[in-house]
Amino acid sequence: MTGKQLVTAAMQRRPVERVPWVPFVGCHGGALINVSARDYLTNRQHIENGIRAAIRSYRPDGIPVAFDLQIEAEILGCNLVWADENPPAVASHPLAEGKSLQDLHIPLPSEGRLPIMLGAAQTIRAEFPDIALYGAVTGPFTLAMHLAGTDLFMHMYEDPEAVQRLIDFCRDVCMAITKYYSDAGCDVIAVVDPLTSQISEEQFRQFVAGPAAEIFRHIKKLKRLGSFFVCGHARHIIQAMAECKPDNVSIDENIPLDYVRDICARQGISFGGNLQLTITLLLGDETDAQRNAMECLQIAGNTGFILAPGCDLPYATPPANLKAVTNLLHNPYQQQVIITLEKQPSAEAVPDMSDYGVADKVIIDIITLDSESCAPCQYMVEAVKQVAPHFEAIVEWHEHKIKHQESIQFMTALMVKNIPTICIDGKITFVSRIPGKQELIQAIQNRINEKLYHKIRIRKGSVFILGRTSEEILKLRPEVDKAIRELGADVPVVEITDNKEIASFGVSRTPAIVTAIYKIRSEAKIPPALLIKEWVKDLL
Amino acid sequence: MDEIIVKLAICIERGKTNKTSPYPPDLREQDGADELAKQAIEAGIDANRILGACMQGMQSIGEKFAKNEAFVPELLMSAKAMNAVMVHLKPFFQSGSVQRKGKFIIGTVAGDLHDIGKKLVSMVVEGNGWEVIDLGVDVSTDKYLAAIAQHPNAIVGMSALLTTTMVNMEKSIQAIKAKYPATKVLVGGAPLTQDFANKIHADGYAPDPQAAVKLLNSYVA
Numbered sequence: 001m002t003g004k005q006l007v008t009a010a011m012q013r014r015p016v017e018r019v020p021w022v023p024f025v026g027c028h029g030g031a032l033i034n035v036s037a038r039d040y041l042t043n044r045q046h047i048e049n050g051i052r053a054a055i056r057s058y059r060p061d062g063i064p065v066a067f068d069l070q071i072e073a074e075i076l077g078c079n080l081v082w083a084d085e086n087p088p089a090v091a092s093h094p095l096a097e098g099k100s101l102q103d104l105h106i107p108l109p110s111e112g113r114l115p116i117m118l119g120a121a122q123t124i125r126a127e128f129p130d131i132a133l134y135g136a137v138t139g140p141f142t143l144a145m146h147l148a149g150t151d152l153f154m155h156m157y158e159d160p161e162a163v164q165r166l167i168d169f170c171r172d173v174c175m176a177i178t179k180y181y182s183d184a185g186c187d188v189i190a191v192v193d194p195l196t197s198q199i200s201e202e203q204f205r206q207f208v209a210g211p212a213a214e215i216f217r218h219i220k221k222l223k224r225l226g227s228f229f230v231c232g233h234a235r236h237i238i239q240a241m242a243e244c245k246p247d248n249v250s251i252d253e254n255i256p257l258d259y260v261r262d263i264c265a266r267q268g269i270s271f272g273g274n275l276q277l278t279i280t281l282l283l284g285d286e287t288d289a290q291r292n293a294m295e296c297l298q299i300a301g302n303t304g305f306i307l308a309p310g311c312d313l314p315y316a317t318p319p320a321n322l323k324a325v326t327n328l329l330h331n332p333y334q335q336q337v338i339i340t341l342e343k344q345p346s347a348e349a350v351p352d353m354s355d356y357g358v359a360d361k362v363i364i365d366i367i368t369l370d371s372e373s374c375a376p377c378q379y380m381v382e383a384v385k386q387v388a389p390h391f392e393a394i395v396e397w398h399e400h401k402i403k404h405q406e407s408i409q410f411m412t413a414l415m416v417k418n419i420p421t422i423c424i425d426g427k428i429t430f431v432s433r434i435p436g437k438q439e440l441i442q443a444i445q446n447r448i449n450e451k452l453y454h455k456i457r458i459r460k461g462s463v464f465i466l467g468r469t470s471e472e473i474l475k476l477r478p479e480v481d482k483a484i485r486e487l488g489a490d491v492p493v494v495e496i497t498d499n500k501e502i503a504s505f506g507v508s509r510t511p512a513i514v515t516a517i518y519k520i521r522s523e524a525k526i527p528p529a530l531l532i533k534e535w536v537k538d539l540l
Numbered sequence: 541m542d543e544i545i546v547k548l549a550i551c552i553e554r555g556k557t558n559k560t561s562p563y564p565p566d567l568r569e570q571d572g573a574d575e576l577a578k579q580a581i582e583a584g585i586d587a588n589r590i591l592g593a594c595m596q597g598m599q600s601i602g603e604k605f606a607k608n609e610a611f612v613p614e615l616l617m618s619a620k621a622m623n624a625v626m627v628h629l630k631p632f633f634q635s636g637s638v639q640r641k642g643k644f645i646i647g648t649v650a651g652d653l654h655d656i657g658k659k660l661v662s663m664v665v666e667g668n669g670w671e672v673i674d675l676g677v678d679v680s681t682d683k684y685l686a687a688i689a690q691h692p693n694a695i696v697g698m699s700a701l702l703t704t705t706m707v708n709m710e711k712s713i714q715a716i717k718a719k720y721p722a723t724k725v726l727v728g729g730a731p732l733t734q735d736f737a738n739k740i741h742a743d744g745y746a747p748d749p750q751a752a753v754k755l756l757n758s759y760v761a
Contacts, residue, residue: 081653085704089653150656153613154620157555157563198612198656232730236608278703278731314703 003061004187007132011188011225011247011270013304019297021307021329022134022272023322025054026067027087028313032057036084037315041068042113047120055128057319059326062132062188065121065181067312068113069138069192072173073146075112076104085315093149101166104147106173109180118184125185132188134227135181139193140170140211156203164207171211175218182222189219190227190250194311196241197232197254204237212244219246227272231311235259242267252277252310257299270304275325282314286324287341287417293325294338333374337419340369340402351528353413357425358521359534360455362447364388364397365423367407367416371399379434380420387440395444425451463493464514466502472511473497480513544583545593548576548625552597552667555617557624563617573621577628587632588639591669594622598667602750605664612660615749619663626666640671642760643694645687647679649712652705657729661697664749670756681712688720695756698742700729710740717741726755 001009006020025032029050030040040046047066054063068087074080077099080088095101109118117135125133138146144166145152155163178189196208212228219226227248228241235255242249242263250272251260257274264271273296275281280292296307307329313322328334357363364384368377384397400407402419414423422430422440424447435443463480467473473495484491496502505514521527521535550556551573554564558572571579580590601618604610632638644665648658655677666672673691675683684696696716700706706729713725724743728751737745746752 083651083704086702091653150616150659153616156613157617158561200611200614203611203613233608278706279733279735282703316704 002130004130004132007062007188007306008225010304010306011227013268013270016302018329019300019302019305019307020061020132021058021326022062022064022132023054023058023060023325024064024067024134024309024312025051025058025060026064026136026312027085027315028317029054029066031085031315031317032319037086038082038084038088041066041087042116044116044119044123047116048123051120051124052127055131057326058322059330060131062134062306063124064134064136064190065124065184065186066117067136067192068117069136069142069194070146071113071117072107072138072143072177075107075114076143076147076173078146087312090146093147095147095166096149096151101169104169106176114177114180118180121181121184121186133186134188134190135178135184135186136190136192136229137174137177137181138170139191139196139208139229140167140174140215141199141208142193142195143170143173145195153198156199156207160206167207167211171215174211174215178215178219178224179222182219182224186224188225188227188248189222190229191215191246192229194229194231196237197230197234199237201236201240204240209240209244212241212246216244216246229311238263242269245269248272248306250306250308254310257296261300261305264304270306271300272306272308273310275307275309277310277314277317281309281317281321284321286320289321289324290328290334290338291342293328294335294342297329297335298339333369333376333419336369336374337402341408349409350413351409351530352525353410353426353531356414356531356534357427360451360538361393361534362391362395362444362451363425363534364395364444365410365414365426366397366399366420367411367414367423368399368401368420370401370403374420376432376434377420380422380430383434383437383440384422387437387444390441391444391448394448460519461491461515461517463491464505464516465493465495466505466507466510466512466514467495467497468499468502468510470497476511476513544576544580544585545589547571548573548580548590548593549597549600551576552594552618552621552625553600555601555614555621557617557621572624574624574628577625581628587629587637590625591629591638594625594667595669598622598664599750599753602664602668602748602753606748606750612656615660615664619660619667622663622667641669641757642671643673643691644670644697644756645673645675645684645691645694646697646699647675647684648677648699648701649705649708650678650680651708652700652702653677654699654701654729657701658697658699661699661728661746661749661752665697665753665756668753668757681715684712684716685719688716688723692720694723695759696723696725697746697752698725698727700727700732703731706731706736709742713740713742724759726752728752 001017006016009016010020027037030037032053033049035046070080070088070090073090077094078090079092081091082088216226226246227250228246229250231252233254238260248270249264251274253274253276260271276292280288366381371378371381381399388395388397400410402408418432429443465473465476480493556567556572558574601610605615646662648654662672662674698709709727716723726744726746727737727742728746734745744755
């Protein structure tokens with residue numbers, strides 16, 4: 001299925017082979033092509049390039065043309081204040097500053113920044129026919145607030161008829177913009193009305209539900225799909241929103257996904273969301289993003305769900321986090337990894353591996369989901385199996401299937417985050433990439449060389465001269481000293497004459513020479529048995 | 541006498557500003573906060589009790605707001621009713637016969653123009669008996685510092701709606717703490733969390749106006 005087919009099927013609650021992914025790239029597109037939010041949202045080419053970059057990086061099934069709820073307001077006379085890393089903010093409200101509703105008009109497609117958005121929509125539509133294209137329009141209540149300012153809240157009580165007239169006008173604006181985006185080739189019209197979260201369900205039904213339902217009927221007539229977007233604490237209006245009969249309700253992390261899932265299922269419509277914008281996507285890392293996405297997938301299930309951020313992506317969202325979400329969606333193995341890693345061991349259960357891999361042998365650990373059920377894991381294990389005989393008796397390898405708790409502890413201790421991964425002597429060496437034979441041989445050889453060098457450098461040894469009489473010792477001593485001198489070595493010589501001590505070396509006849517090599521394996525700590533075992537192996 | 545106070549608290553909670561205001565419909569044609577405050581003063585009721593009625597009304601609506609039983613419009617209507625009372629109480633504040641709990645400096649941080657959240661907090665805090673110094677939106681660190689210099693014992697509140705401006709809070713807090721280590725700073729706003737507030741070393745995080753009131757009151761208790 002193409003992305004567009006996936007989004008369409010999900011919106012219609014039909015079966016899908018995979019949950020579709022729609023990253024709401026608005027001003028974030030500017031960050032992707034290194035221009036400010038202002039430059040981005042005022043330039044058609046920038047928007048086109050930003051969307052191209054987002055499609056390349058995030059492999060989305062659907063994408064919005066832009067995410068800017070100030071386009072209509074700007075045409076209708078609101079002053080905007082621009083920022084480098086945010087969409088513009090409305091700074092003045094014409095209806096609060098002397099203008100009346102009669103002074104306002106339905107925007108034409110040639111006005112304000114509409115030609116930029118509609119032009120970009122046409123270009124992207126032609127270039128990417130298989131991606132669902134979203135046109136984001138400002139919802140009637142949010143637009144009314146832009147036009148009238150926050151006094152609108154009080155006018156809802158003091159002059160409800162006037163407020164209704166204003167919201168009805170905003171509905172007409174919304175329907176006109178919907179038609180423009182539809183004509184430009186958008187498949188989905190997102191009616192974005194975040195400020196409805198600030199009113200009661202009763203007021204939503206009184207002022208907004210009627211106009212919204214009319215907008216979604218209009219979208220259906222245009223043979224497009226309609227999505228109703230809200231953000232913030234809007235749990236109390238989800239039922240009323242769903243009753244407006246959009247094809248989809250999209251929410252952010254402030255509303256539990258299962259709550260919306262159940263309401264939408266009863267209404268026979270789809271739902272979307274609700275990746276955490278700030279804590280996870282903006283401030284978290286790739287693992288956080290994958291965990292959050294997996295959580296959404298698990299709660300939402302496969303029917304009628306679109307995975308998306310809660311709202312417009314922050315400008316500076318690290319692309320790696322969004323790519324991690326893409327990777328998770330396209331890679332069922334990674335989904336299993338994330339599910340398994342949810343069973344994170346407690347900090348105490350994670351062994352200290354700082355001294356891991358100091359035995360004589362080179363240890364190769366392959367962290368897998370399970371080489372029998374995960375193809376990439378299987379190939380990685382086979383790659384190691386093939387190379388290991390070249391280093392017989394020097395290399396020892398183990399597969400750690402993270403289905404087992406101790407393997408998760410091991411993986412956590414080595415700070416491995418992706419599956420499959422090869423660690424050589426505890427060091428992450430190949431991540432999610434199966435190395436070629438020569439490459440792997442080289443990596444192992446490098447480690448052997450490193451160890452050899454280290455061994456030469458850190459060994460401490462002693463020569464013991466064992467004699468029952470001082471005569472025996474004196475006979476041997478000059479020969480030992482000569483040998484050490486000629487080698488230029490720095491080795492202490494210890495003379496032992498005590499019978500018990502001589503016997504403890506296993507020596508029965510004297511004079512005798514015993515050499516010993518000491519290695520400091522750990523200091524001022526208690527190493528786990530797992531490590532001590534490796535050291536003991538060197539003695540066998 | 542007590543009847544006026546009870547009615548006044550109800551008018552504040554339900555957002556009935558004056559007799560002519562149509563809201564709420566079931567109180568139509570009845571005296572509102574404006575008339576009742578006037579009557580209370582004329583009846584010689586202690587201005588502190590009148591302020592107490594405001595606090596009670598604002599607290600009730602603030603608690604409902606925190607529980608998602610009331611929303612922004614209702615809160616704004618209550619605040620409007622409360623403001624009508626404050627006009628009558630102004631001379632008593634000036635003479636010192638009514639004492640406020642303390643001073644609260646509030647502003648939306650640099651780069652952020654969003655007003656509504658801050659406005660709501662200001663109104664509920666003021667209704668709870670605090671003097672509010674509202675610095676407006678897009679408030680620079682210098683502006684906060686200047687306000688603290690002018691009102692040395694004030695508690696500071698910072699609001700942000702944007703993910704990009706919430707990071708400016710940290711800079712402002714650092715500067716304030718460097719110069720005025722004893723000054724308490726509270727933060728709030730849609731994208732914020734307690735974790736973030738801890739990270740930027742704010743003294744408190746208020747997810748809603750009533751939570752801000754609770755924090756403030758805890759500092760003067």
